[in-house]
Amino acid sequence: MARSINLAVIPGDGIGQEVVTQGLKVLSAVLPQDVKLESRQYDLGARRWHETGETLPEAELEQLKSHDAILLGAIGDPSVPSGVLERGLLLKLRFAFDHYVNLRPSKLFPNTATPLEGRPDIDFVVVREGTEGPYVGNGGSLRTGTPAEVATEVSLNTAYGVERVVRDAYERAQARPRKKLTLVHKNNVLVHAGHLWKNLFDQVGQEYPEVSTDYLHVDAATIFFVTDPARFDVIVTDNLFGDILTDLAAAVSGGIGLAASGNINPTGAFPSMFEPVHGSAPDIAGTGKADPTATILSVALLLRHLGHEPEAARIEDAVSADLAGRSGARTTDEIGDAIAVRVAS
Amino acid sequence: MARSINLAVIPGDGIGQEVVTQGLKVLSAVLPQDVKLESRQYDLGARRWHETGETLPEAELEQLKSHDAILLGAIGDPSVPSGVLERGLLLKLRFAFDHYVNLRPSKLFPNTATPLEGRPDIDFVVVREGTEGPYVGNGGSLRTGTPAEVATEVSLNTAYGVERVVRDAYERAQARPRKKLTLVHKNNVLVHAGHLWKNLFDQVGQEYPEVSTDYLHVDAATIFFVTDPARFDVIVTDNLFGDILTDLAAAVSGGIGLAASGNINPTGAFPSMFEPVHGSAPDIAGTGKADPTATILSVALLLRHLGHEPEAARIEDAVSADLAGRSGARTTDEIGDAIAVRVAS
Ligand SMILES: CC(C)[C@H](C(=O)O)[C@@H](O)C(=O)O
Ligand SMILES: CC(C)[C@H](C(=O)O)[C@@H](O)C(=O)O
Numbered sequence: 001m002a003r004s005i006n007l008a009v010i011p012g013d014g015i016g017q018e019v020v021t022q023g024l025k026v027l028s029a030v031l032p033q034d035v036k037l038e039s040r041q042y043d044l045g046a047r048r049w050h051e052t053g054e055t056l057p058e059a060e061l062e063q064l065k066s067h068d069a070i071l072l073g074a075i076g077d078p079s080v081p082s083g084v085l086e087r088g089l090l091l092k093l094r095f096a097f098d099h100y101v102n103l104r105p106s107k108l109f110p111n112t113a114t115p116l117e118g119r120p121d122i123d124f125v126v127v128r129e130g131t132e133g134p135y136v137g138n139g140g141s142l143r144t145g146t147p148a149e150v151a152t153e154v155s156l157n158t159a160y161g162v163e164r165v166v167r168d169a170y171e172r173a174q175a176r177p178r179k180k181l182t183l184v185h186k187n188n189v190l191v192h193a194g195h196l197w198k199n200l201f202d203q204v205g206q207e208y209p210e211v212s213t214d215y216l217h218v219d220a221a222t223i224f225f226v227t228d229p230a231r232f233d234v235i236v237t238d239n240l241f242g243d244i245l246t247d248l249a250a251a252v253s254g255g256i257g258l259a260a261s262g263n264i265n266p267t268g269a270f271p272s273m274f275e276p277v278h279g280s281a282p283d284i285a286g287t288g289k290a291d292p293t294a295t296i297l298s299v300a301l302l303l304r305h306l307g308h309e310p311e312a313a314r315i316e317d318a319v320s321a322d323l324a325g326r327s328g329a330r331t332t333d334e335i336g337d338a339i340a341v342r343v344a345s
Numbered sequence: 346m347a348r349s350i351n352l353a354v355i356p357g358d359g360i361g362q363e364v365v366t367q368g369l370k371v372l373s374a375v376l377p378q379d380v381k382l383e384s385r386q387y388d389l390g391a392r393r394w395h396e397t398g399e400t401l402p403e404a405e406l407e408q409l410k411s412h413d414a415i416l417l418g419a420i421g422d423p424s425v426p427s428g429v430l431e432r433g434l435l436l437k438l439r440f441a442f443d444h445y446v447n448l449r450p451s452k453l454f455p456n457t458a459t460p461l462e463g464r465p466d467i468d469f470v471v472v473r474e475g476t477e478g479p480y481v482g483n484g485g486s487l488r489t490g491t492p493a494e495v496a497t498e499v500s501l502n503t504a505y506g507v508e509r510v511v512r513d514a515y516e517r518a519q520a521r522p523r524k525k526l527t528l529v530h531k532n533n534v535l536v537h538a539g540h541l542w543k544n545l546f547d548q549v550g551q552e553y554p555e556v557s558t559d560y561l562h563v564d565a566a567t568i569f570f571v572t573d574p575a576r577f578d579v580i581v582t583d584n585l586f587g588d589i590l591t592d593l594a595a596a597v598s599g600g601i602g603l604a605a606s607g608n609i610n611p612t613g614a615f616p617s618m619f620e621p622v623h624g625s626a627p628d629i630a631g632t633g634k635a636d637p638t639a640t641i642l643s644v645a646l647l648l649r650h651l652g653h654e655p656e657a658a659r660i661e662d663a664v665s666a667d668l669a670g671r672s673g674a675r676t677t678d679e680i681g682d683a684i685a686v687r688v689a690s
Binding site for chain 2 (some may be wrong): 024027036076082083091104113114116117134135137139140141143145146147150151152154155157158159160163185187188189190192193194195196199218219220222223225226227239240243244245246247248250251252256260267279304335
């Protein structure tokens with residue numbers, strides 16, 4: 001457990017700044033007096049790109065390496081061509097810092113919205129691969145803009161990359177009471193990538209005899225997300241399937257306003273990065289309507305990653321109590337204040 | 346409107362034979378006396394593969410071309426390595442017969458199950474591209490089975506292929522009362538394929554000024570499928586996203602037992618193929634528990650495609666009435682009988 005935390009903060013675009021402010025408020029409130037918190041803000045995102053054309057210059061990438069962890073708000077703005085900031089900043093960080101475990105827990109807290117009838121018992125975590133698959137940016141186009149255009153996207157998958165994330169997922173499953181791990185892929189169509197995943201899933205599984213396993217095609221998995229989400233404990237899946245499934249998971253378990261995530265490099269070679277699953281929501285930026293809870297829960301994941309388990313749990317308990325007690329609409333600031341008060345007491 | 350229908354029937358695996366039998370029963374019952382129905386069964390699927398190693402021999406592919414349409418039950422069996430039958434038979438047919446429109450309507454009929462609270466008004470249709478994208482089988486693996494393995498999957502997208510399916514979707518949107526078309530992709534990450542789709546979507550849209558349009562990333566789309574499915578009218582999307590979204594669509598609108606689909610070649614150059622969205626469900630094969638309704642609704646799509654609109658509508662009305670009146674569990678056969686009686690009267 002570190003006696004000091006040297007944090008990089010990337011507020012980003014839209015509601016990013018607003019939610020990050022609340023995350024930092026709760027972080028300050030929860031940390032013991034003797035843990036020194038330093039933080040530095042990085043001005044990256046749409047504004048910076050418009051001004052300088054830069055998304056993530058090498059110098060700043062270097063500086064970011066010196067931090068213990070990164071807290072990110074949200075990236076993306078309609079004024080910037082689609083993909084520029086996502087690939088030039090967010091994904092660049094995930095890839096440069098080898099965030100191969102994209103951790104996305106889903107838990108249906110009391111008194112939160114779910115579109116599902118009967119409020120099923122939802123408490124699972126998706127371990128999404130973060131550095132391979134269709135996200136590698138290995139596509140191209142030929143005769144662009146003509147009727148003869150051909151565009152490709154290549155999904156790259158390596159035994160190296162799949163084995164390590166699968167192993168991480170087994171470790172997490174092993175540490176949970178139900179000890180259940182589900183692989184999600186589409187190995188009846190994407191046979192090469194699918195077989196690589198399935199073979200390594202089976203192979204690594206031999207080292208975890210206590211973990212029970214199953215396999216689902218991604219299309220079938222979406223059905224269970226809405227008809228029987230309680231069946232899931234830990235899910236491991238590829239980068240793109242994980243992207244899709246975790247938005248759906250958020251939707252059924254309290255909404256995108258509550259979904260936290262960690263982009264984790266378990267080796268510690270580079271700082272891990274924590275961010276809400278939601279986007280920059282430019283339509284509500286500045287209105288005080290953004291829910292900072294997902295960012296606050298991401299701060300809990302950040303603390304757990306840095307070895308501050310009691311503080312992480314205190315935030316999660318505070319969020320749970322806050323949600324249970326809430327009634328009526330509150331501003332971004334009010335939610336942050338309420339949770340900060342709870343963790344401090 | 347054809348005065349005769351020369352049908353190819355591929356029952357396939359698992360519950361395939363059972364549901365196809367009911368589909369044919371309803372087809373016979375609904376057709377006017379003067380429409381001659383001929384059909385020929387093709388023995389393709391797991392049994393055939395085990396016996397001969399064949400999935401879809403050239404000779405049979407040739408024979409299939411002579412039919413007006415194909416009715417397919419389900420393909421896939423746990424005794425066959427994953428992908429062999431899917432790619433060697435089902436996808437081979439979709440690609441060989443250039444089924445570029447994979448049509449998948451979702452409608453929440455009265456008295457049917459939905460996991461969604463408040464029973465939203467669901468009535469949309471997904472136009473899934475059927476001949477390109479990550480389904481082209483253009484992947485491979487290097488150093489297979491070793492710790493140095495690399496596996497790829499290539500998504501191929503052409504202006505030719507995207508433009509025609511997008512146009513088909515605009516035509517369908519134009520013909521519906523709400524005239525709304527949503528493009529679903531992931532153009533902030535899959536920028537090359539995504540931009541091809543988005544550009545053609547915008548370009549073709551200029552020819553359909555009455556159709557209102559919007560764009561959603563696939564992850565965000567899954568959220569709306571469970572929080573606000575009523576917002577959708579027609580959706581056009583890529584092969585893999587369409588696969589995932591239509592299982593989710595089925596889950597929220599009555600379940601996979603009701604989801605019909607058509608693999609359509611709008612040019613008529615090859616026979617179109619109609620099948621339930623569900624799989625072969627080997628666990629319930631032979632138990633009489635399979636719901637043949639999805640296959641029966643697929644027969645309605647088949648009739649509509651062949652110009653028999655009144656008969657198609659009669660089947661859909663009969664299914665709606667049957668569902669509204671049902672109570673308690675019924676066998677596969679009982680459901681087929683009940684609907685056949687309704688369409689005949
Ligand atoms: C913004 C986008 C690039 C990102 C992703 O696709 O990973 C987001 O959807 C997420 O899930 O973090
Ligand atoms: C069986 C499988 C190959 C198929 C697909 O992925 O298209 C199925 O899931 C479907 O949706 O028809």
